[in-house]
Amino acid sequence: MKKLIASIAAATLFVTGSLGLGLGTAKAEGFTDVKTTYEFYEPINYLASQGIILGKDGKFNPDGVVTRAEAAVMIARALKLPTENRATIFTDVGKSSFASGAIQSATDKGIIKGFTDGTFKPEEIVTRGEMAIFLTRAFELNEEEPMTFTDVPVSSAGYAYIPKLVAAGITQGYSKTSFGPENPVKRAHFAAFLARATNENLRLTVNACGYNPASKVNPDRQTLNCLVTKEARKANVPPEIAKAIVEVESGWKHFLSNGEPLISHDNGIGLMQLTNRTEFDTERLKYDIAYNIEAGIKVLSENFKRSDLPAIGTNDRRVLEHWYFAVMAYNGTKPKNSPFYQETGERNPTAYQERVYGKLSNGFVTTNIKSINMSINDFTYDGSTTDNIEFNTKAFTMTGNGTLSAELLKEGSVVKYTGKGLRSKATSNSDLTEIKDGAFTIIGGPVYDTDPKSPNNYIWYPVKTTVNGKVVTGFIAAPYIISPVTVHY
DSSP states (O other), X not given: OEEEOOSSGGGOEEEOSSTTSOOOOOOGGGOTTOXXXXXXXXXXXXXXXXXXXXXXXXXXXXXXXXBHHHHHHHHHHHTTOOOSOOOOSOTTOOTTSTTHHHHHHHHHTTSSOOOTTSOOOTTSBOBHHHHHHHHHHHTTXXXXXXXXXXXXXXXXXXXXXXXXXXHTTSOOOSSSSOOOTTSBOBHHHHHHHHHHHHOGGGOOOOOGGGOOTTSOSOOOHHHHHHHHHHHHHHTTOOHHXXXXXXXXXXXXXXXXXXXXXXXXXXXXXXXXXXXXXXXXXXXXXXXXXXXXXXXXXXXXXXXXXXXXXXXXXXXXXXXXXXXXXXXXXHHOSXXXXXXXXXXXXXXXXXXXXXXXXXXXXXXXXXXXGGGBOOOGGGEEOOTTSOOOOEESOSEEOBSSOOOBOSSSOOTTOEEEEOSSEEESSSSTTSOEEEOOSOOEEEOSSOBOOSSTTOOOOOOEEEEEEEETTEEEEEEEEGGGEEEEEEOOO
């Protein structure tokens, strides 16, 4: 067993030299300062039983803090990375250092990075924000929940990482609005974070977008915006399309005032108005909004892959126009949804898919669906029946340019923006920093309007840009994103 010297005596942390070497472990029930009733007893016990942490003199010291070297060792052990002593790339971490192997392994994996002066600063205390960065990288966490912590500004280094810990059930913060990103990581919190990251059975219950699925009430518009956006992004479906369908199908309403689901005259259920789908659980469609959304988006996604429907252009899932026939099929490939009136050959603005496209991002996004090179001759049907349309043409081209989804973008995308500039918060009523030109780099996942009742269906992105040599951060609205420079989907 090796002694890890922290910057203060109370922070001393003891660990085994390596997992699996038979050097002994300590169980939490043996720690005199960690009782079975202690809030973090279970994760501390788990890590101790795995030989990842040990105490000293029968104590764990749960209120002590963690150094960068200690964090590297713990994470390396949890991931079973090499921890044997070796030379490192850092000037202040010699080969003889107890943490040299772990530090180099964590650095090689991109989990913990050094500083620009070539140092690692192994004795520096880790903050909660930094721990969020380390664990998100270490366990490759991608899904995220909306940022609710008011003490984590968009300029914070941990801003893009903390929501991922929340989504993974690794933390809920001190409260719904407080995370304490600059606070030192306590040993108890570190143990809880790491144990939950390594063992899914220890993770916290997470209600997507903060919605309680057992409530049987309609959540506010921005909670619904979040639920649909998250599921669409997960399925690689443009959220703009999915939310426009919700607008047309149910007007963003799932439950009636009596707690029963909205049922249409043709038995469409709830938010996504699914009908006659035997592959789904009808009761869950009725009372579980998240499941209703998941099912609807699954149907839409499967429509996009159907070989009996025409494809447009390169059939790119990111291009809004390419979903035209998948959207039609969501309502039905019936004569009423023909793109053209049979009698005159003129465009049919009442067709389901035409109405959906008119609702994209509250009408702020206009696509080029009218430039799809099709005519009445491409469709055969009897307007006096409800028989399905026969598609005479299975591949269509477009005269105009396609419209890339702005709501599928990921961190690192660099975009141009037609809005006035950066907002201090994710709402058009917040302070504005006018920036007319420049490229904006997306630094986190989708954010939803700070006004929960806002009828806007689009999302915001946290971004950064450089103005007169200074990095400026803020939020931009997705409908005004144009000309992607570097795109990550």
